[in-house]
Amino acid sequence: MSASWIASRGGPLRGELVVPGDKSISHRSIMLASLADGVSRIEGFLEGEDARATEAIFRQLGVRIDVPSEGVRIVHGVGIDGLRGTSEALDCGNAGTGMRLLAGLLAGQSFDSVLVGDESLSKRPMRRVTVPLAKMGARIDTAEGGLPPLRIHGGTALQGIDFASEIASAQVKSAMLLAGLYARGTTVVHEPHPTRDYTERMLKALGWPIEFSPGYAKLEGGHRLSAADIVVPADFSSAAFFIVAATLVPGSELRLKRVGINPRRTGLLHVLRAMGADIREENAGEQGGEPVCDLVVRHAPLRGIEVPVEHVADMIDEFPVLFVAAACAQGRTVVRGAAELRVKESDRIATMADGLRTLGVQVDETADGATIHGGAVMGAGAIGSHGDHRIAMSFAVAAQLSSGDLRIDDVDNVATSFPGFDNLARTSGFGLRAL
Numbered sequence: 001m002s003a004s005w006i007a008s009r010g011g012p013l014r015g016e017l018v019v020p021g022d023k024s025i026s027h028r029s030i031m032l033a034s035l036a037d038g039v040s041r042i043e044g045f046l047e048g049e050d051a052r053a054t055e056a057i058f059r060q061l062g063v064r065i066d067v068p069s070e071g072v073r074i075v076h077g078v079g080i081d082g083l084r085g086t087s088e089a090l091d092c093g094n095a096g097t098g099m100r101l102l103a104g105l106l107a108g109q110s111f112d113s114v115l116v117g118d119e120s121l122s123k124r125p126m127r128r129v130t131v132p133l134a135k136m137g138a139r140i141d142t143a144e145g146g147l148p149p150l151r152i153h154g155g156t157a158l159q160g161i162d163f164a165s166e167i168a169s170a171q172v173k174s175a176m177l178l179a180g181l182y183a184r185g186t187t188v189v190h191e192p193h194p195t196r197d198y199t200e201r202m203l204k205a206l207g208w209p210i211e212f213s214p215g216y217a218k219l220e221g222g223h224r225l226s227a228a229d230i231v232v233p234a235d236f237s238s239a240a241f242f243i244v245a246a247t248l249v250p251g252s253e254l255r256l257k258r259v260g261i262n263p264r265r266t267g268l269l270h271v272l273r274a275m276g277a278d279i280r281e282e283n284a285g286e287q288g289g290e291p292v293c294d295l296v297v298r299h300a301p302l303r304g305i306e307v308p309v310e311h312v313a314d315m316i317d318e319f320p321v322l323f324v325a326a327a328c329a330q331g332r333t334v335v336r337g338a339a340e341l342r343v344k345e346s347d348r349i350a351t352m353a354d355g356l357r358t359l360g361v362q363v364d365e366t367a368d369g370a371t372i373h374g375g376a377v378m379g380a381g382a383i384g385s386h387g388d389h390r391i392a393m394s395f396a397v398a399a400q401l402s403s404g405d406l407r408i409d410d411v412d413n414v415a416t417s418f419p420g421f422d423n424l425a426r427t428s429g430f431g432l433r434a435l
Protein backbone atom coordinates (compact mmCIF):
# COMPACT_ATOMS: atom_id res chain seq x y z
CA MET A 1 0.00 0.00 0.00
CA SER A 2 1.22 3.45 -0.86
CA ALA A 3 2.26 5.75 2.01
CA SER A 4 0.29 8.74 3.33
CA TRP A 5 1.26 12.05 4.88
CA ILE A 6 -0.33 14.17 7.54
CA ALA A 7 0.34 17.77 6.61
CA SER A 8 -0.51 20.75 8.77
CA ARG A 9 0.57 24.28 9.49
CA GLY A 10 4.28 24.50 10.25
CA GLY A 11 6.46 27.51 10.89
CA PRO A 12 7.69 30.18 8.51
CA LEU A 13 9.92 28.80 5.77
CA ARG A 14 13.48 29.90 6.33
CA GLY A 15 17.02 29.10 5.33
CA GLU A 16 18.59 27.86 2.12
CA LEU A 17 17.93 24.75 0.16
CA VAL A 18 18.88 23.00 -3.04
CA VAL A 19 16.19 20.99 -4.84
CA PRO A 20 17.11 17.93 -6.94
CA GLY A 21 18.15 17.94 -10.60
CA ASP A 22 15.87 18.77 -13.49
CA LYS A 23 13.75 15.84 -14.62
CA SER A 24 13.46 16.85 -18.28
CA ILE A 25 17.20 17.39 -18.64
CA SER A 26 18.04 14.18 -16.74
CA HIS A 27 16.01 12.06 -19.20
CA ARG A 28 17.63 13.72 -22.19
CA SER A 29 21.14 13.46 -20.74
CA ILE A 30 20.90 9.66 -20.55
CA MET A 31 19.37 9.38 -24.03
CA LEU A 32 21.81 11.60 -25.88
CA ALA A 33 24.94 10.57 -23.94
CA SER A 34 24.05 6.95 -24.78
CA LEU A 35 23.93 7.78 -28.51
CA ALA A 36 27.16 9.79 -28.44
CA ASP A 37 30.65 8.63 -29.35
CA GLY A 38 32.75 8.53 -26.18
CA VAL A 39 32.21 8.77 -22.44
CA SER A 40 30.01 11.50 -20.92
CA ARG A 41 29.84 12.48 -17.27
CA ILE A 42 26.48 13.69 -16.00
CA GLU A 43 26.36 15.67 -12.77
CA GLY A 44 23.24 16.70 -10.87
CA PHE A 45 21.29 13.74 -12.34
CA LEU A 46 17.85 13.41 -10.76
CA GLU A 47 17.76 10.30 -8.56
CA GLY A 48 14.01 10.05 -9.15
CA GLU A 49 12.13 7.04 -10.45
CA ASP A 50 11.28 8.64 -13.82
CA ALA A 51 14.88 9.41 -14.78
CA ARG A 52 16.06 6.09 -13.37
CA ALA A 53 13.51 4.25 -15.52
CA THR A 54 15.07 5.86 -18.60
CA GLU A 55 18.53 4.95 -17.31
CA ALA A 56 17.47 1.31 -16.82
CA ILE A 57 16.07 1.20 -20.37
CA PHE A 58 19.38 2.34 -21.88
CA ARG A 59 21.17 -0.35 -19.90
CA GLN A 60 18.74 -2.87 -21.41
CA LEU A 61 19.66 -1.45 -24.82
CA GLY A 62 23.31 -2.26 -24.20
CA VAL A 63 24.70 0.98 -22.76
CA ARG A 64 27.11 0.82 -19.83
CA ILE A 65 26.20 3.47 -17.26
CA ASP A 66 28.30 3.71 -14.09
CA VAL A 67 27.15 5.37 -10.88
CA PRO A 68 30.27 6.58 -9.04
CA SER A 69 28.19 8.58 -6.55
CA GLU A 70 24.70 9.95 -6.00
CA GLY A 71 23.63 12.28 -8.79
CA VAL A 72 26.53 11.31 -11.03
CA ARG A 73 26.43 9.05 -14.07
CA ILE A 74 29.23 8.00 -16.39
CA VAL A 75 27.65 7.01 -19.69
CA HIS A 76 29.72 4.95 -22.11
CA GLY A 77 28.14 6.10 -25.36
CA VAL A 78 27.62 3.47 -28.05
CA GLY A 79 27.32 5.85 -31.00
CA ILE A 80 24.26 6.83 -32.99
CA ASP A 81 23.74 3.28 -34.38
CA GLY A 82 25.14 1.35 -31.43
CA LEU A 83 22.03 0.47 -29.39
CA ARG A 84 21.20 -3.24 -29.16
CA GLY A 85 17.63 -4.48 -29.27
CA THR A 86 16.07 -6.59 -26.55
CA SER A 87 13.02 -8.84 -26.51
CA GLU A 88 12.19 -7.61 -22.98
CA ALA A 89 9.64 -4.83 -22.56
CA LEU A 90 11.14 -1.42 -21.76
CA ASP A 91 9.42 -0.01 -18.68
CA CYS A 92 9.08 3.78 -18.64
CA GLY A 93 7.40 3.70 -15.21
CA ASN A 94 5.38 6.86 -14.65
CA ALA A 95 7.26 8.95 -17.22
CA GLY A 96 5.42 10.43 -20.18
CA THR A 97 8.66 12.13 -21.19
CA GLY A 98 10.52 8.82 -21.23
CA MET A 99 7.89 7.05 -23.30
CA ARG A 100 7.20 9.79 -25.83
CA LEU A 101 10.83 10.68 -26.47
CA LEU A 102 11.74 7.00 -26.75
CA ALA A 103 8.95 6.44 -29.26
CA GLY A 104 10.78 8.81 -31.61
CA LEU A 105 14.26 7.59 -30.79
CA LEU A 106 13.40 3.89 -31.14
CA ALA A 107 11.37 4.33 -34.34
CA GLY A 108 14.66 4.85 -36.18
CA GLN A 109 16.44 1.72 -34.88
CA SER A 110 17.04 -1.51 -36.76
CA PHE A 111 15.30 -3.57 -34.02
CA ASP A 112 11.77 -3.83 -32.61
CA SER A 113 10.94 -2.49 -29.13
CA VAL A 114 8.02 -2.53 -26.72
CA LEU A 115 7.45 0.40 -24.34
CA VAL A 116 5.25 -0.11 -21.28
CA GLY A 117 4.36 2.10 -18.32
CA ASP A 118 2.67 2.11 -14.93
CA GLU A 119 -1.08 2.48 -14.37
CA SER A 120 -1.08 6.28 -14.78
CA LEU A 121 1.15 6.27 -17.88
CA SER A 122 -0.93 3.46 -19.40
CA LYS A 123 -3.87 5.88 -19.54
CA ARG A 124 -2.00 8.72 -21.25
CA PRO A 125 -2.48 9.57 -24.93
CA MET A 126 0.27 8.49 -27.30
CA ARG A 127 -1.29 9.36 -30.67
CA ARG A 128 0.17 12.82 -30.33
CA VAL A 129 3.54 11.16 -31.08
CA THR A 130 2.57 8.03 -33.02
CA VAL A 131 0.53 9.94 -35.64
CA PRO A 132 3.24 12.45 -36.65
CA LEU A 133 5.94 9.78 -36.38
CA ALA A 134 3.91 7.64 -38.79
CA LYS A 135 4.09 10.54 -41.26
CA MET A 136 7.87 10.09 -41.12
CA GLY A 137 7.40 6.41 -41.92
CA ALA A 138 7.52 5.02 -38.37
CA ARG A 139 5.49 1.91 -37.60
CA ILE A 140 4.19 1.98 -34.04
CA ASP A 141 1.22 0.01 -32.74
CA THR A 142 -0.65 1.22 -29.67
CA ALA A 143 -3.29 -0.40 -27.50
CA GLU A 144 -6.95 0.52 -28.05
CA GLY A 145 -7.52 4.27 -28.02
CA GLY A 146 -3.90 5.18 -28.79
CA LEU A 147 -2.74 4.14 -25.31
CA PRO A 148 0.44 2.33 -24.20
CA PRO A 149 2.00 -0.16 -24.60
CA LEU A 150 3.78 0.98 -27.75
CA ARG A 151 5.09 -1.69 -30.13
CA ILE A 152 7.71 -0.05 -32.29
CA HIS A 153 8.77 -1.83 -35.46
CA GLY A 154 12.41 -1.28 -36.28
CA GLY A 155 14.17 -1.49 -39.61
CA THR A 156 11.94 1.18 -41.14
CA ALA A 157 13.41 3.94 -43.28
CA LEU A 158 12.33 7.29 -41.84
CA GLN A 159 11.89 10.42 -43.90
CA GLY A 160 12.18 13.94 -42.49
CA ILE A 161 9.00 16.05 -42.60
CA ASP A 162 7.94 19.63 -41.97
CA PHE A 163 5.52 19.28 -39.06
CA ALA A 164 3.28 21.95 -37.55
CA SER A 165 2.18 20.63 -34.15
CA GLU A 166 -1.29 21.54 -32.93
CA ILE A 167 -0.26 20.92 -29.33
CA ALA A 168 2.38 22.95 -27.52
CA SER A 169 4.36 19.94 -26.27
CA ALA A 170 8.08 19.57 -25.80
CA GLN A 171 7.58 15.82 -25.70
CA VAL A 172 6.00 15.78 -29.16
CA LYS A 173 8.64 18.13 -30.56
CA SER A 174 11.43 16.06 -29.02
CA ALA A 175 10.03 12.75 -30.31
CA MET A 176 10.05 14.20 -33.83
CA LEU A 177 13.58 15.57 -33.49
CA LEU A 178 14.93 12.29 -32.09
CA ALA A 179 13.32 10.37 -34.97
CA GLY A 180 14.80 13.05 -37.25
CA LEU A 181 18.31 12.00 -36.21
CA TYR A 182 17.64 8.75 -38.08
CA ALA A 183 15.63 10.18 -40.97
CA ARG A 184 16.66 10.95 -44.52
CA GLY A 185 16.49 14.67 -45.15
CA THR A 186 15.33 17.45 -42.89
CA THR A 187 12.91 17.38 -39.97
CA VAL A 188 11.27 20.68 -39.04
CA VAL A 189 8.92 21.25 -36.09
CA HIS A 190 6.74 24.34 -35.62
CA GLU A 191 4.88 24.81 -32.33
CA PRO A 192 1.75 26.83 -31.56
CA HIS A 193 3.49 28.17 -28.40
CA PRO A 194 7.21 27.77 -27.68
CA THR A 195 8.04 24.90 -25.30
CA ARG A 196 11.16 23.88 -23.39
CA ASP A 197 14.11 23.52 -25.74
CA TYR A 198 16.32 21.10 -23.82
CA THR A 199 16.51 18.51 -26.60
CA GLU A 200 17.63 21.18 -29.05
CA ARG A 201 20.20 22.67 -26.65
CA MET A 202 21.66 19.29 -25.75
CA LEU A 203 21.85 18.10 -29.35
CA LYS A 204 23.78 21.25 -30.14
CA ALA A 205 26.06 20.83 -27.12
CA LEU A 206 26.86 17.28 -28.28
CA GLY A 207 27.73 18.51 -31.76
CA TRP A 208 24.62 17.75 -33.87
CA PRO A 209 23.93 20.61 -36.30
CA ILE A 210 20.53 22.08 -35.40
CA GLU A 211 18.74 25.39 -35.92
CA PHE A 212 16.22 26.49 -33.34
CA SER A 213 14.39 29.50 -32.02
CA PRO A 214 11.29 29.77 -29.79
CA GLY A 215 8.58 27.62 -31.38
CA TYR A 216 10.82 26.28 -34.17
CA ALA A 217 13.44 23.56 -34.62
CA LYS A 218 15.14 22.06 -37.66
CA LEU A 219 17.75 19.34 -38.09
CA GLU A 220 18.83 16.76 -40.62
CA GLY A 221 19.67 13.10 -40.21
CA GLY A 222 23.01 11.44 -40.74
CA HIS A 223 25.34 13.22 -38.30
CA ARG A 224 27.00 11.97 -35.10
CA LEU A 225 27.00 13.05 -31.47
CA SER A 226 30.16 13.55 -29.40
CA ALA A 227 30.33 12.83 -25.69
CA ALA A 228 30.35 15.84 -23.40
CA ASP A 229 30.04 16.58 -19.72
CA ILE A 230 26.53 17.55 -18.76
CA VAL A 231 25.60 19.48 -15.64
CA VAL A 232 21.92 19.29 -14.70
CA PRO A 233 20.57 22.36 -12.89
CA ALA A 234 18.06 22.17 -10.02
CA ASP A 235 14.52 21.57 -11.26
CA PHE A 236 12.38 24.73 -11.35
CA SER A 237 9.24 22.59 -11.11
CA SER A 238 10.47 21.12 -7.80
CA ALA A 239 11.47 24.57 -6.55
CA ALA A 240 7.94 25.78 -7.37
CA PHE A 241 6.41 24.06 -4.30
CA PHE A 242 8.78 25.98 -2.05
CA ILE A 243 8.35 29.24 -3.97
CA VAL A 244 4.60 29.12 -3.43
CA ALA A 245 4.83 27.91 0.17
CA ALA A 246 7.29 30.67 1.14
CA THR A 247 5.08 33.24 -0.58
CA LEU A 248 2.00 32.07 1.32
CA VAL A 249 3.33 31.42 4.84
CA PRO A 250 3.72 34.64 6.88
CA GLY A 251 7.24 35.33 8.12
CA SER A 252 8.94 33.21 5.44
CA GLU A 253 12.21 34.06 3.76
CA LEU A 254 13.70 31.20 1.79
CA ARG A 255 16.64 30.96 -0.58
CA LEU A 256 16.43 28.29 -3.29
CA LYS A 257 19.92 27.85 -4.64
CA ARG A 258 21.08 27.47 -8.25
CA VAL A 259 17.66 26.85 -9.76
CA GLY A 260 17.34 26.42 -13.54
CA ILE A 261 15.45 29.43 -14.91
CA ASN A 262 15.20 28.64 -18.60
CA PRO A 263 12.51 31.11 -19.80
CA ARG A 264 10.44 28.22 -21.18
CA ARG A 265 10.02 26.95 -17.60
CA THR A 266 9.48 30.04 -15.50
CA GLY A 267 5.99 31.23 -16.43
CA LEU A 268 5.06 30.75 -12.77
CA LEU A 269 7.44 33.56 -11.75
CA HIS A 270 5.64 36.03 -14.04
CA VAL A 271 2.24 34.96 -12.80
CA LEU A 272 3.13 34.96 -9.09
CA ARG A 273 4.75 38.38 -9.40
CA ALA A 274 1.66 39.69 -11.15
CA MET A 275 -0.28 38.35 -8.13
CA GLY A 276 1.98 40.31 -5.76
CA ALA A 277 4.74 37.81 -4.88
CA ASP A 278 8.16 38.95 -3.69
CA ILE A 279 10.68 36.75 -5.54
CA ARG A 280 14.20 38.02 -6.20
CA GLU A 281 16.78 36.54 -8.52
CA GLU A 282 20.33 36.67 -7.15
CA ASN A 283 23.72 35.21 -8.15
CA ALA A 284 22.66 34.78 -11.76
CA GLY A 285 24.98 32.49 -13.72
CA GLU A 286 25.08 29.50 -16.02
CA GLN A 287 25.28 25.82 -15.31
CA GLY A 288 25.66 23.30 -18.11
CA GLY A 289 24.60 25.92 -20.66
CA GLU A 290 21.38 26.73 -18.74
CA PRO A 291 20.64 30.00 -16.91
CA VAL A 292 20.51 29.47 -13.13
CA CYS A 293 20.14 31.76 -10.13
CA ASP A 294 19.24 31.76 -6.45
CA LEU A 295 15.58 32.56 -5.91
CA VAL A 296 14.95 34.47 -2.71
CA VAL A 297 11.28 34.29 -1.76
CA ARG A 298 9.65 36.36 0.98
CA HIS A 299 6.09 36.12 2.20
CA ALA A 300 3.70 38.44 0.40
CA PRO A 301 -0.10 38.67 0.19
CA LEU A 302 -1.48 37.63 -3.20
CA ARG A 303 -4.41 38.81 -5.30
CA GLY A 304 -6.17 36.75 -7.96
CA ILE A 305 -5.52 37.36 -11.67
CA GLU A 306 -6.45 36.08 -15.10
CA VAL A 307 -3.48 33.92 -16.01
CA PRO A 308 -2.22 35.15 -19.41
CA VAL A 309 -2.62 32.32 -21.94
CA GLU A 310 0.87 33.05 -23.32
CA HIS A 311 2.37 31.83 -20.02
CA VAL A 312 0.53 28.50 -19.99
CA ALA A 313 3.16 26.42 -21.85
CA ASP A 314 5.94 27.98 -19.76
CA MET A 315 4.34 26.83 -16.51
CA ILE A 316 2.52 23.69 -17.60
CA ASP A 317 3.79 21.61 -14.66
CA GLU A 318 3.16 24.36 -12.10
CA PHE A 319 -0.64 24.64 -12.32
CA PRO A 320 -1.36 22.33 -9.39
CA VAL A 321 0.64 24.54 -7.04
CA LEU A 322 -0.65 27.71 -8.73
CA PHE A 323 -4.18 26.53 -7.86
CA VAL A 324 -3.08 26.49 -4.20
CA ALA A 325 -1.64 30.01 -4.49
CA ALA A 326 -4.90 31.11 -6.13
CA ALA A 327 -6.97 29.58 -3.31
CA CYS A 328 -5.01 31.71 -0.83
CA ALA A 329 -5.14 34.91 -2.91
CA GLN A 330 -7.77 37.61 -2.50
CA GLY A 331 -10.26 37.44 -5.35
CA ARG A 332 -10.66 35.16 -8.36
CA THR A 333 -7.96 33.55 -10.43
CA VAL A 334 -8.96 32.45 -13.91
CA VAL A 335 -7.04 29.80 -15.87
CA ARG A 336 -7.79 29.26 -19.57
CA GLY A 337 -6.11 27.54 -22.50
CA ALA A 338 -4.74 24.76 -20.29
CA ALA A 339 -6.65 21.68 -21.54
CA GLU A 340 -3.32 19.79 -21.55
CA LEU A 341 -3.65 19.61 -17.76
CA ARG A 342 -6.36 17.00 -18.26
CA VAL A 343 -3.89 14.50 -19.74
CA LYS A 344 -0.99 14.77 -17.29
CA GLU A 345 -0.15 12.16 -14.63
CA SER A 346 -3.74 12.78 -13.54
CA ASP A 347 -6.48 15.10 -14.82
CA ARG A 348 -4.93 18.00 -12.95
CA ILE A 349 -7.90 20.34 -13.36
CA ALA A 350 -10.28 17.79 -11.84
CA THR A 351 -7.94 16.51 -9.11
CA MET A 352 -7.01 20.00 -7.93
CA ALA A 353 -10.60 21.23 -8.08
CA ASP A 354 -11.84 18.19 -6.09
CA GLY A 355 -9.12 18.45 -3.49
CA LEU A 356 -9.56 22.19 -2.99
CA ARG A 357 -13.32 21.75 -2.67
CA THR A 358 -12.64 19.22 0.08
CA LEU A 359 -10.84 22.04 1.89
CA GLY A 360 -13.74 24.42 1.37
CA VAL A 361 -12.50 26.37 -1.64
CA GLN A 362 -14.92 27.19 -4.45
CA VAL A 363 -13.55 26.10 -7.83
CA ASP A 364 -15.52 26.28 -11.09
CA GLU A 365 -14.08 23.92 -13.69
CA THR A 366 -14.11 24.54 -17.42
CA ALA A 367 -12.91 22.25 -20.22
CA ASP A 368 -9.57 24.05 -20.46
CA GLY A 369 -9.11 25.60 -17.04
CA ALA A 370 -10.87 26.77 -13.90
CA THR A 371 -11.88 29.77 -11.84
CA ILE A 372 -10.55 29.54 -8.31
CA HIS A 373 -12.29 31.74 -5.75
CA GLY A 374 -9.57 32.71 -3.30
CA GLY A 375 -9.59 33.98 0.23
CA ALA A 376 -11.61 31.32 2.10
CA VAL A 377 -9.99 29.79 5.16
CA MET A 378 -9.04 26.28 4.09
CA GLY A 379 -10.26 23.50 6.36
CA ALA A 380 -9.07 20.00 7.18
CA GLY A 381 -9.78 16.75 5.36
CA ALA A 382 -8.32 13.88 3.37
CA ILE A 383 -7.37 13.86 -0.27
CA GLY A 384 -5.76 11.33 -2.61
CA SER A 385 -2.95 12.09 -5.03
CA HIS A 386 -4.58 10.14 -7.89
CA GLY A 387 -1.14 8.69 -8.54
CA ASP A 388 0.21 12.17 -9.30
CA HIS A 389 3.35 13.45 -7.57
CA ARG A 390 2.57 17.11 -8.16
CA ILE A 391 -0.91 16.79 -6.66
CA ALA A 392 0.55 15.26 -3.48
CA MET A 393 3.15 18.01 -3.08
CA SER A 394 0.70 20.79 -3.94
CA PHE A 395 -1.62 19.71 -1.13
CA ALA A 396 1.33 19.55 1.27
CA VAL A 397 1.72 23.27 0.44
CA ALA A 398 -2.03 23.90 0.89
CA ALA A 399 -1.88 22.31 4.35
CA GLN A 400 0.57 25.01 5.48
CA LEU A 401 -2.39 27.41 5.30
CA SER A 402 -5.20 25.08 6.39
CA SER A 403 -6.95 25.34 9.73
CA GLY A 404 -6.49 21.64 10.54
CA ASP A 405 -4.68 18.47 9.54
CA LEU A 406 -4.76 17.38 5.94
CA ARG A 407 -4.24 13.71 5.20
CA ILE A 408 -2.69 13.11 1.79
CA ASP A 409 -2.92 9.52 0.56
CA ASP A 410 -0.93 7.71 -2.11
CA VAL A 411 2.26 9.76 -1.89
CA ASP A 412 4.82 7.15 -3.02
CA ASN A 413 4.69 8.69 -6.51
CA VAL A 414 6.47 11.81 -5.17
CA ALA A 415 9.68 9.80 -5.64
CA THR A 416 9.19 9.95 -9.42
CA SER A 417 10.30 13.58 -9.54
CA PHE A 418 11.30 14.71 -6.05
CA PRO A 419 12.85 12.04 -3.84
CA GLY A 420 13.34 13.46 -0.33
CA PHE A 421 10.67 16.15 -0.71
CA ASP A 422 9.20 15.39 2.72
CA ASN A 423 12.53 15.73 4.55
CA LEU A 424 13.49 18.91 2.73
CA ALA A 425 10.03 20.35 3.34
CA ARG A 426 10.22 19.59 7.08
CA THR A 427 13.72 21.05 7.33
CA SER A 428 12.55 24.29 5.76
CA GLY A 429 9.57 24.64 8.11
CA PHE A 430 6.65 22.59 6.69
CA GLY A 431 4.35 20.74 9.03
CA LEU A 432 4.53 17.30 7.42
CA ARG A 433 4.88 13.76 8.71
CA ALA A 434 4.46 10.22 7.46
CA LEU A 435 1.32 8.52 8.70
Ligand code: S3P
Binds near residue numbers: 023024025168172340
Ligand atom coordinates in the same frame (compact mmCIF):
# COMPACT_ATOMS: atom_id res chain seq x y z
C1 S3P B 1 8.27 17.63 -20.58
C2 S3P B 1 7.31 18.30 -21.29
C3 S3P B 1 6.00 18.65 -20.74
C4 S3P B 1 5.99 18.56 -19.22
C5 S3P B 1 6.64 17.32 -18.71
C6 S3P B 1 8.08 17.24 -19.18
C7 S3P B 1 9.55 17.31 -21.25
O1 S3P B 1 5.04 17.74 -21.25
O2 S3P B 1 4.67 18.61 -18.74
O3 S3P B 1 6.63 17.27 -17.30
O4 S3P B 1 10.51 16.93 -20.54
O5 S3P B 1 9.63 17.43 -22.47
P1 S3P B 1 4.25 18.00 -22.63
O6 S3P B 1 5.23 17.91 -23.73
O7 S3P B 1 3.23 16.90 -22.67
O8 S3P B 1 3.64 19.37 -22.48
